[in-house]
Amino acid sequence: MKSDLQKIKFDSQTGLMPAIVQDDLSGKVLMLGYMNAEALRLTQATGKVTFYSRSKQRLWVKGETSGHFLLLKSISTDCDDDTLLVKVKPLGPTCHEGFDTCFQEKNESNDFINQLDQLIENTRLSPREGSYTTQLFTAGIQKIAQKVGEEAVETILEAQAAGKEDLVYEASDMIYHLLVLLRAKGTSWQEVVDQLIKKHQKNESCGHLLFHQSSWLYHLHCQ
Numbered sequence: 001m002k003s004d005l006q007k008i009k010f011d012s013q014t015g016l017m018p019a020i021v022q023d024d025l026s027g028k029v030l031m032l033g034y035m036n037a038e039a040l041r042l043t044q045a046t047g048k049v050t051f052y053s054r055s056k057q058r059l060w061v062k063g064e065t066s067g068h069f070l071l072l073k074s075i076s077t078d079c080d081d082d083t084l085l086v087k088v089k090p091l092g093p094t095c096h097e098g099f100d101t102c103f104q105e106k107n108e109s110n111d112f113i114n115q116l117d118q119l120i121e122n123t124r125l126s127p128r129e130g131s132y133t134t135q136l137f138t139a140g141i142q143k144i145a146q147k148v149g150e151e152a153v154e155t156i157l158e159a160q161a162a163g164k165e166d167l168v169y170e171a172s173d174m175i176y177h178l179l180v181l182l183r184a185k186g187t188s189w190q191e192v193v194d195q196l197i198k199k200h201q202k203n204e205s206c207g208h209l210l211f212h213q214s215s216w217l218y219h220l221h222c223q
Contacts, residue, residue: 024073024087031102068092
């Protein structure tokens, strides 16, 4: 994906460019808007996506009325430099009619672990009475870490047993508690995935000096 915004080509007549808005986490397309040079500059300067309204003939910040801002994550251009891809973190529904997207789709990732991770984070931010996840966050890091350890031990024990059904069950419990632990420490599953990607990229040419040979990824690909 191109990201050289110095080469972008606004329409010679209108001074506008289409901007496709995509949720940075789920990958869902949220809406289509238009930007002129000033809207693009303000978006980059403020971190809140700003468009140019063709009907009102003025700049407008998405969410300026509802509070459902689109927080900028990145901007890039297509191969012809005449369309923007704007990746964001949406603060609430994007559509003015209350839908997650302007295409009346649910803003959900096809990756269930990311969905679960986001649900856990939502629960951390808005505790729910009677929720086990809320109880874990209330108990604190030490208790959550202890639960991860307990579930890891149970997973190991089931791995040494004959069947696999209980192994899958215990592994799912371990992953859930790990997600809670990550959020309790102010990080996320996506950061773990990003780290795995970095390790994989370093290891694309096996034996790379920057990649420690004791890593399990080295042994997975190179041994």
